[in-house]
Amino acid sequence: xxxxxxxxxxxxxxxxxxxxxxxxxxxxxxxxxxxxxxxxxxxxxxxxxxxxxxxxxxxxxxxxxxxxxxxxxxxxxxxxxxxxxxxxxxxxxxxxxxxxxxxxxxxxxxxxxxxxxxxxxxxxxxxxxxxxxxxxxxxxxxxxxxxxxxxxxxxxxxxxxxxxxxxxxxxxxxxxxxxxxxxxxxxxxxxxxxxxxxxxxxxxxxxxxxxxxxxxxxxxxxxxxxxxxxxxxxxxxxxxxxxxxxxxxxxxxxxxxxxxxxxxxxxxxxxxxxxxxxxxxx
Amino acid sequence: xxxxxxxxxxxxxxxxxxxxxxxxxxxxxxxxxxxxxxxxxxxxxxxxxxxxxxxxxxxxxxxxxxxxxxxxxxxxxxxxxxxxxxxxxxxxxxxxxxxxxxxxxxxxxxxxxxxxxxxxxxxxxxxxxxxxxxxxxxxxxxxxxxxxxxxxxxxxxxxxxxxxxxxxxxxxxxxxxxxxxxxxxxxxxxxxxxxxxxxxxxxxxxxxxxxxxxxxxxxxxxxxxxxxxxxxxxxxxxxxxxxxxxxxxxxxxxxxxxxxxxxxxxxxxxxxxxxxxxxxxxxxxxxxxxxxxxxxxxxxxxx
Amino acid sequence: xxxxxxxxxxxxxxxxxxxxxxxxxxxxxxxxxxxxxxxxxxxxxxxxxxxxxxxxxxxxxxxxxxxxxxxxxxxxxxxxxxxxxxxxxxxxxxxxxxxxxxxxxxxxxxxxxxxxxxxxxxxxxxxxxxxxxxxxxxxxxxxxxxxxxxxxxxxxxxxxxxxxxxxxxxxxxxxxxxxxxxxxxxxxxxxxxxxxxxxxxxxxxxxxxxxxxxxxxxxxxxxxxxxxxxxxxxxxxxxxxxxxxxxxxxxxxxxxxxxxxxxxxxxxxxxxxxxxxxxxxxxxxxxxxxxxxxxxxxxxxxxxxxxxxxxxxxxxxxxxxxxxxxxxxxxxxxxxx
Numbered sequence: 029x030x031x032x033x034x035x036x037x038x039x040x041x042x043x044x045x046x047x048x049x050x051x052x053x054x055x056x057x058x059x060x061x062x063x064x065x066x067x068x069x070x071x072x073x074x075x076x077x078x079x080x081x082x083x084x085x086x087x088x089x090x091x092x093x094x095x096x097x098x099x100x101x102x103x104x105x106x107x108x109x110x111x112x113x114x115x116x117x118x119x120x121x122x123x124x125x126x127x128x129x130x131x132x133x134x135x136x137x138x139x140x141x142x143x144x145x146x147x148x149x150x151x152x153x154x155x156x157x158x159x160x161x162x163x164x165x166x167x168x169x170x171x172x173x174x175x176x177x178x179x180x181x182x183x184x185x186x187x188x189x190x191x192x193x194x195x196x197x198x199x200x201x202x203x204x205x206x207x208x209x210x211x212x213x214x215x216x217x218x219x220x221x222x223x224x225x226x227x228x229x230x231x232x233x234x235x236x237x238x239x240x241x242x243x244x245x246x247x248x249x250x251x252x253x254x255x256x257x258x259x260x261x262x263x264x265x266x267x268x269x270x271x272x273x274x275x276x277x278x279x280x281x282x283x284x285x286x287x288x289x290x291x292x293x294x295x296x297x298x299x300x301x302x303x304x305x306x307x308x309x310x
Numbered sequence: 311x312x313x314x315x316x317x318x319x320x321x322x323x324x325x326x327x328x329x330x331x332x333x334x335x336x337x338x339x340x341x342x343x344x345x346x347x348x349x350x351x352x353x354x355x356x357x358x359x360x361x362x363x364x365x366x367x368x369x370x371x372x373x374x375x376x377x378x379x380x381x382x383x384x385x386x387x388x389x390x391x392x393x394x395x396x397x398x399x400x401x402x403x404x405x406x407x408x409x410x411x412x413x414x415x416x417x418x419x420x421x422x423x424x425x426x427x428x429x430x431x432x433x434x435x436x437x438x439x440x441x442x443x444x445x446x447x448x449x450x451x452x453x454x455x456x457x458x459x460x461x462x463x464x465x466x467x468x469x470x471x472x473x474x475x476x477x478x479x480x481x482x483x484x485x486x487x488x489x490x491x492x493x494x495x496x497x498x499x500x501x502x503x504x505x506x507x508x509x510x511x512x513x514x515x516x517x518x519x520x521x522x523x524x525x526x527x528x529x530x531x532x533x534x535x536x537x538x539x540x541x542x543x544x545x546x547x548x549x550x551x552x553x554x555x556x557x558x559x560x561x562x563x564x565x566x567x568x569x570x571x572x573x574x575x576x577x578x579x580x581x582x583x584x585x586x587x588x589x590x591x592x593x594x595x596x597x598x599x600x601x602x603x604x605x606x607x608x609x610x611x612x613x
Numbered sequence: 614x615x616x617x618x619x620x621x622x623x624x625x626x627x628x629x630x631x632x633x634x635x636x637x638x639x640x641x642x643x644x645x646x647x648x649x650x651x652x653x654x655x656x657x658x659x660x661x662x663x664x665x666x667x668x669x670x671x672x673x674x675x676x677x678x679x680x681x682x683x684x685x686x687x688x689x690x691x692x693x694x695x696x697x698x699x700x701x702x703x704x705x706x707x708x709x710x711x712x713x714x715x716x717x718x719x720x721x722x723x724x725x726x727x728x729x730x731x732x733x734x735x736x737x738x739x740x741x742x743x744x745x746x747x748x749x750x751x752x753x754x755x756x757x758x759x760x761x762x763x764x765x766x767x768x769x770x771x772x773x774x775x776x777x778x779x780x781x782x783x784x785x786x787x788x789x790x791x792x793x794x795x796x797x798x799x800x801x802x803x804x805x806x807x808x809x810x811x812x813x814x815x816x817x818x819x820x821x822x823x824x825x826x827x828x829x830x831x832x833x834x835x836x837x838x839x840x841x842x843x844x845x846x847x848x849x850x851x852x853x854x855x856x857x858x859x860x861x862x863x864x865x866x867x868x869x870x871x872x873x874x875x876x877x878x879x880x881x882x883x884x885x886x887x888x889x890x891x892x893x894x895x896x897x898x899x900x901x902x903x904x905x906x907x908x909x910x911x912x913x914x915x916x917x918x919x920x921x922x923x924x925x926x927x928x929x930x931x932x933x934x935x936x937x938x939x940x941x942x943x944x945x946x947x948x949x950x
């Protein structure tokens with residue numbers, strides 16, 4: 029039966045349908061959201077403050093919170109992640125310990141985000157008494173994206189040809205100097221791309237932030253590391269939870285802003301990689 | 311990796327060298343600390359809970375009402391809720407993912423592959439709260455027109471949407487392993503007179519079996535740990551049932567429910583979220599290790 | 614390697630991070646507590662923010678119980694409650710030296726609601742509600758006709774407030790007869806919005822929530838008239854409405870909503886101004902969000918409690934079902950309490 033002439037065409041068509049169904053659902057999702065959101069998207073919405081009246085409610089504290097969170101998370105995750113990647117790629121000899129660390133990192137990448145929220149709750153909010161502050165949120169998210177940063181940085185370091193390292197050594201440079209002056213600059217595009225993608229992931233995370241304690245009403249911009257905060261996905265979640273239809277419109281509008289921001293970040297990553305890669309070929 | 315300098319030329323590394331190596335090593339060690347931290351935190355609170363509630367009560371009961379006056383601690387309702395939504399998600403994602411992967415690897419032109427792969431990555435990058443919103447405001451109302459008696463919170467709607475969410479994982483990883491099947495095997499089958507379809511179904515897919523299994527396992531793990539879609543659309547009623555039309559509660563949604571009430575440290579309620587978290591962690595850990603192991607079998611050197 | 618865009622980005626990040634100090638000195642009012650009272654507090658905070666822009670106000674919805682836990686450990690200045698403070702909470706506050714001033718701010722007619730798709734239930738008695746919600750009902754009362762034989766043999770889907778909620782405490786006290794005692798197999802949430810969402814499209818659903826959540830969603834919910842089977846407030850079943858709550862005929866589910874303020878916090882001007890704002894602007898705002906405001910003289914009486922820093926509660930023995938607030942204040946002033 030499998031050798032019949034029509035069977036292959038049928039199977040091929042079936043596979044094509046299987047491929048297009050989820051993509052079609054994605055289009056439906058985007059179309060549904062954008063059309064729901066259309067009445068609310070405006071400049072006032074983006075720079076406004078929350079309100080009990082859906083038509084007046086705005087996104088500014090959530091945007092500010094997400095922005096600060098993203099930067100703080102990046103600042104915390106990059107040095108540690110890059111250092112770990114450097115060690116694993118350049119210094120560590122293959123051994124049982126190294127194996128364990130690598131398996132561990134891969135496992136951490138697959139741990140559900142809410143578990144990181146529980147870790148953040150117990151460690152940062154309660155044990156270190158940071159309360160539900162910007163710095164506690166950023167630290168939790170930094171732990172969440174750390175495996176991703178390590179893995180992408182390692183790939184970037186791996187992409188630098190071996191010959192460059194040997195050439196530097198042959199010229200008398202020490203290991204650390206070689207890394208700093210030769211390997212890192214060459215792998216920088218990949219590292220930065222990985223970092224930006226990690227920050228994009230951090231911006232979209234809701235569960236860990238809810239677990240460390242999310243507030244419902246914040247009408248001011250965070251002005252300190254210990255400030256209470258809200259974030260874009262938290263605000264969307266808050267609006268989705270309200271049964272009034274107008275708040276669902278707000279939620280859709282918030283989603284549109286979030287998706288646009290993510291596309292911008294992804295675009296930035298791609299642009300940065302293309303731009304810097306061109307300059308490094310000396 | 312940079313090789314060590316040969317004998318005779320070896321000099322003692324400078325202080326800077328040793329210092330930097332130490333710093334970098336400790337950063338790598340931080341990842342171990344993270345896992346240790348997760349385990350310690352989850353186990354610590356769970357042990358504290360076990361001191362108040364004996365272990366058999368978690369297994370012997372089919373009701374989960376730890377917050378109410380009449381306390382039941384059976385974990386089965388939450389586990390059941392998680393597995394029900396996950397099963398629906400896999401039911402959607404595995405056939406679609408596998409067939410899509412077959413198309414991309416065996417039938418598609420190179421140009422289509424180059425367009426479709428980034429689009430799938432786009433699907434994978436959408437924040438889960440967007441999927442949750444979609445499940446509640448679009449999928450549930452549509453399904454309510456088709457299935458009479460479907461409650462506003464149910465397992466079917468988030469299950470289907472989760473299926474869409476894990477579809478890229480399954481499709482992408484399956485496609486990698488299908489692609490990795492050597493051309494010689496395909497050519498041998500064709501040389502023996504098999505049609506292309508027979509080759510795909512009888513030779514390529516079975517060869518890539520462990521890779522496909524790895525993809526399914528990783529997708530399974532992702533679905534188990536999913537929080538926002540079920541928190542928004544599945545409900546908050548722990549129920550020991552396999553009926554996808556009624557409100558249920560998953561392990562992750564329970565943690566969110568209690569966290570929204572912001573319980574203080576040291577109370578019974580606080581400890582229950584860590585106990586549930588521990589269970590969740592063990593499930594996903596087991597799945598992840600199996601998945602990593604399977605992937606190493608098909609593509610050595612990959613992690 | 615030329616740095617241009619790279620250094621620009623890094624400098625931008627650095628500057629933004631530097632804008633954040635370690636801890637803030639801005640005046641702050643921290644509020645938490647009941648999800649039932651939340652709409653009132655949200656409206657007040659929003660209007661207050663228009664008048665005093667520099668004050669940072671945060672409002673959480675941990676539930677009445679959760680709010681009290683934070684309040685008695687000194688984490689928040691104000692807690693919202695849809696029931697009076699309980700003895701165990703009074704003790705906790707005393708243990709941490711937290712003196713509180715109890716401020717009733719509105720009336721609520723706790724509503725029993727069903728979906729508009731429900732074609733059989735329009736009124737219900739207290740006795741039927743009790744049989745529906747008491748602990749023995751867990752896993753045994755699961756169909757509508759078990760409550761009233763004339764109702765259809767269809768599944769009973771229950772929704773309601775969670776255990777940290779004052780609404781839960783009050784409902785169980787008034788209906789089951791014992792506070793905090795109910796069946797556990799229903800969809801419970803600290804957030805009344807979840808109750809609305811669960812009920813609105815399900816003809817077999819029934820639940821209870823604060824009146825404002827019903828009032829703001831009249832096109833999605835139908836309130837049942839409640840019959841308390843007592844003769845002293847008129848015969849028959851009574852629908853919740855501002856009138857029936859005010860004249861005391863919607864029983865036993867009429868209740869006051871409270872705000873508790875920490876005495877020490879009142880010394881900070883921003884908290885003092887905020888509380889004054891609540892009591893002077895409460896009338897229209899409470900009505901706007903859907904609850905039942907007091908008559909103005911009563912708000913005056915409440916402000917006097919604040920002004921004279923009268924701490925402690927009028928409800929030491931729990932919710933007083935059916936007693937008027939004016940009477941309680943009067944007795945307090947006369948010193949007969």
